[in-house]
Structure formats: structure tokens, C-alpha cells
Amino acid sequence: MIHNSTIDHQLSHRSIRAFKPQGLSDEQLTTLYEAARHTSTSMFMQQFSILHVTDPDKRAAVRRLSKQPYIGANGDLLIFLVDLYRNQKIRQAAGKDDGRLHTTDIFQQAVEDTVLAVQNTLVAAESMGLGGVILGSIKNDPVELIKVLDLPKMTFPLLGLQVGIPDQSPQLKPRLPLDTLVMENDYHRDFMASDLKAYDQVVTQYYDLRDANRRIDSFTKQIAGTKLDHYETTRDRLAAAIQQQGLALDWE
């Protein structure tokens, strides 16, 4: 293993969900934005934006939809938007039609731009001693979220990032072993759940230490359990919400 301060921060990443009451300084926020701004972008199309949500009512609304009490509580809330609105306006000003802007391909490129920027922002935050948690739960009810944030068509709220001064110090969560995660040339079709026996024990020990009252849990038990069971959820409005925004219209 090679070590430097960047890698050491990456290897000790924990999602932080409890923050001190004070928000970030303008300088801290600007630094995060600059990191996001310098992220790789597909075909130089720069198809994402950041919405810094400071309005208490909007923060409360995002928290309610996300069903996570820490969202929009202490710390700063950034919503990363897939943003094709800007490029649509640029084409309109030049007298051009929307071209490929409504394709799944271009939407996917914008999704990738956006997610890359989220990770770069979190890396920057952690390098500054801040903590954060990436919020997929903002998409718990994407149609409602778009209303709450009053977003125009050609934009889509993809991920949130709650970031601030950590007020907790959680244990490092053990991840899948490298020989499961990384393959050379050929995909490991012969993977078996039993390959994760040792890893399951490590995960079980992690949960035991974190909460002795929690029932015994392991990685494979979680995957075989309710989180991937079929259930009804407004999260399944995702495709409809994307297309309502004028995006990925060629996906049938």
C-alpha cells in the first residue's frame, strides 16, 4: 500500500451524519465548490449544478421527503443537480434545436458528471477535516422533491451531500474483500455467497461493536433481507420523474 494524506483520508472514510451546530464558512464552501468545478466532465459539456439549500423551509421539506433526521439539520446541505437546462438555453440562443439533449445517452453522461463531482466534493471536505454523507434518500419521492425545490425541466436532483464539522466518530465499516471486488480480464461468474463467509463474520463483529442490542447481522443477510425485497415505494417514480423533466425521453 502506498500512503499519502489523500489516500489515508480515503481509506478512513466514514459517512458522518451528526454535525456541530455551526455551518461552513464561505471559504470552506468556496473550496468545496472549486473542487466540484474542476471534476472531469464528459465531452466538456459540464452538465451539473449545485444547489446550496439554506432556506429553513426547503431544508425541512427535503428532510421530510428523505425521512432522515440529519438531512438539513446541522451542517450544510448541497443538492447536486443533473443540469441540461443551461445547455438547452445555449442552444436556443444560437437558434439550434435541442438535438441530443433529450436522449438517455446525454442524460447518462450528465448523471456521471454529477456523481463524479459529488465524490470530488466529499474528498475535498474530508481533506479539510470536515465530514459528510452522500444522500441518495433525497430521491425517496423524486416527483415531490422537484416540486419542493421548484426545479425547471431539463434538471434533476440526483444526490445530496450533507457536510459539516463532525460531531461523531463512527467505526470504519468493513467492505467487500478485494478479491471479490476486483477481477482480471474475466468476470467471476463462479462467485458464491459462501465466498463471503469470513467477510460476513467481520461485518457481524462490526455491528456487534456498534450496537450490542442489534440482532446479529451480516452482509449476505442484509442483501438477502428486506432492503432488496420487493416492496411498494415512491422511489419507483424515478423513471417517471426523469422523463417528466424532459430527460431520457428515448428510453421506452
Add this chain to the structure above:
Amino acid sequence: MIHNSTIDHQLSHRSIRAFKPQGLSDEQLTTLYEAARHTSTSMFMQQFSILHVTDPDKRAAVRRLSKQPYIGANGDLLIFLVDLYRNQKIRQAAGKDDGRLHTTDIFQQAVEDTVLAVQNTLVAAESMGLGGVILGSIKNDPVELIKVLDLPKMTFPLLGLQVGIPDQSPQLKPRLPLDTLVMENDYHRDFMASDLKAYDQVVTQYYDLRDANRRIDSFTKQIAGTKLDHYETTRDRLAAAIQQQGLALDWE
């Protein structure tokens, strides 16, 4: 602006497309994989894998499909896979059905896991003095790429990363100004292409310096130009390729 070595690397990010002939050492590769492995993952589902493509025939095939001469040339080629195959096997071993594995929601969560890991890997590489370029072009013909890589259903090749020892030192590419990229509480519906007049001049100057023979180009000219014009492309097989893999089947 706050500065530290992580942020300084982020702010000086350039995509590197020319590499020295030697590949990465095992230690360098392991360090990259460890950075990827420790990336945030939605609901602890860990739904991505990395395929390290060293086989010359496969590298050549990916290069041919991607139409970029530097792909699979010098340096190492990593293909980041959306991977729900593993979790499907885990559920099968437990006697469970596939539950939500075929939903757009879970596919999108896996896409986000995968893209976050790509960026974390690139950050780690750059912190070590390596360079890299994220390869959206591997999806130029996604149906063919899946064949070439012989990937099972429930996996999808999302992004590549060509990484190695830099053999070029490109200029920093100027990005959209912060006041265009970042908004507070309300989306800037009143954005106009003319807001980017000063930025366009900076981009034009960048291209002039890089290649004096290149026709005058700017950001808004590019967006209004061919890259977003409508054209026929195998990239539009994306949705079909995803669903062929058994993913996002509820997207109608």
C-alpha cells in the same frame, strides 16, 4: 480558498491521455483498488466491481469500440462495472427471489456507487503522481462491449479509467464560473447564454494556446454545435443494453 495537497491536486486536475510504456506496479494498483473499495456505497449494497483488462485482445477490442487510440494503449485499463450479479447470487443462495434487483431505483443506486468509486480511484491516482482519463467512450457501442468483455446479466460496463504514468502535461481546461455552477435555494431560471461571454473568451484563449491551427472555439459554440446535434449513433443502444442485462426492467 483553503489549500492542502488533496485540494491542490483536485484543482489542477487534467485528463491525461498519453502514458509512459510501463504499467502500474502491483502496489500502485492495490492502492487504487483500496481507494475504490472504501468509497461511499448506497444502503451498504456495494454494487460495483472493477475489471482490470490486461489481455491484449480485449484491450484492442475496447479500443476499437471506443474509437480512442489511447484506450488500452500505454497505462492500465480499468473497467468499472455496475454489479448486481453478486447480490443476485447472494439472494439465490438464501432462497430469496430477486426482489428489487431489476428496478430502475436499484440500478440507479448501483450506477451512483460505481461512479463515486471511479472518481475516488482517479483522486487516489493523481495523489500518487499518476494521471488518468475517465472513459465514457467505452459506451459507444454498449451491446458490443458487453459481448467483448463477456459480461453476465446483472452487470453493466459503465465507465473506464485509463491510468498510468503521465507522458504529457496539458494545460488546465477552464471551467464554468462558480456563479453559473452554484446557486442558493433557487434555481437560476434566468440564465442566458450571454452570461458566459467572458467565460467563452477564456475558453477560446485556451484552445488558441493549445492548438493555434484549431478554428476559434468557445464553450457556447461547442454546446450549440455538433456534439449535441441530433445524429445516429450506437450510443443510443444504451437503454436497450441496460435492459438486455436484466437491469432497470420497470422503466417503460
